[in-house]
Amino acid sequence: MYQIDEQKLKHSPRAVKFWECCLAIFYENLSQFKQDTQLDDEHKTIVNINNLVHDKDKEHFYLDRAFDYYVSANQFHWASYEFDDINAYKQEIYKRKVRPGREQNRSRFILRQEFAINNDEKITTPRIAVANTKVLEDNIKKGIRNTRNLVGRFKTLRKIFDQTKEEKADILLFPECFIPIEFLDRITWFVANEQKLVVTGLEHVTADGVSFNFIVTILPFEKGGIKDAVVVYRLKNHYSHAEALMIQSNHCKVPHPSQYCYDLFIWKGIYFSPYYCFELADVKHRSIFKGKIDLLVASEWNPDTNYFSNIVESISRDLHSYVAQVNTSQFGDTRITQPSKTERKDILKLKGGDNDTILVGEINIKTLREFQRELYATTKDDKTFKPLPPEFELEDVLNRINNKSVL
DSSP states (O other): OOOOHHHHTTOOOOOOHHHHHHHHHHHHHHHHHHOOOGGGGGEEEEOTTTTTTTOOOSOOOOOHHHHHHEEEEEEETSGGGSSSSSSHHHHHOOOOESOOOTTTTOTTTTTEEEEEEOOSOOOOOOOOEEEOOOOOOOHEEEEEEEOOTTTHOOOOOOOHHHHHTTTOEEEEEEEETOOOOHHHHHHHHHHHHHHOOOEEOOOOOOEEEEEEEEEEEEEEEETEEEEEEEEEEEOSOOOOOOHHHHHTTTTTTTEEEEEEEEEEEEOOOTEEEEEGGGGOOTTTTTTTTTTTEEEEEOOOSSSOOOHHHHHHHHHHTTTEEEEEEETTTTTOOEEEEEEEEEGOOOEEEEEOOOOOOOEEEEEHHHHHHHHHHHOOOHHHOOOSOOOOOOOOOOHHHHHHHHHHOOO
């Protein structure tokens, strides 16, 4: 069992990064997970989305717990005045808003979380690197069995890191189930040191007979000249039929969240939300951030590219946002698309190849927002983007322009 020794943490011989505390909480929660037999059946189990446990006494949000570790570890390394106002200090690292509020208790409602991180510097034309790499089905099975194959995989990761730095990308996106948990600290170290945002699928992790599939968003920030990162992990809301069958055929259960949850991030002025493969097949879920995001990120391991191609094009126009879809290279349709006419909608699109590489595309957030704030009468001859969908709220656009909350 993984558990932090709080006494040793208090007397750490060096300052501890916030990202290290985020990962410590993640590993601690996973290693301590136990099925609640009252909330499961033969093939699935209900889990709490934030702590992975169904314990009302432990509903302290995991990033808040990570912050507690962070303060405890660094209290002797920094000047005491740094922690005079703990809440203000925390909000310099991350701000979190939840909708609906915690008092909500209806089953299967959709919880929306907004995280604001590193918004002092603004990027209006972010360069997005999408990884063109294979995610092997055999590796997914081994992940479910906790017998992960690590041979040669860090070399692939390192190659992609180097290409991302060389191309000066701001954001790096990976497919579903790409990174084994053993390399999560390496990818987070890269994010913090190079200040590149990463969204990646985590290879399945099985704990107490339940196989978890997480999407992880790692957001870099710099505070007091120290490079660091916030790590946000989210359990997949919808497992595909084939994925559920693979898990069950390996004698494991599928975790179902006690409530659905999606994250909206505001990072360097970019409003985006990561979705995880089969979640996009839920028409209600994929529409909850209409007008509130500039970019939707879709991390996938999906052989049904025709179906998801239609979904992605629909999302781009229905939400009137950029969409970055990253699929394993053997299936393809990895792309960055925009709500424009057919001949110019795809900023990049790729499939196949034996070599692991990245392709970089640039999106223009300022141009998109300026188009969205105008009336149709003034944009009807502008062919940059398609006209806005019905009930597209101007207030949401202005909030994004002015870097305000949209929840």
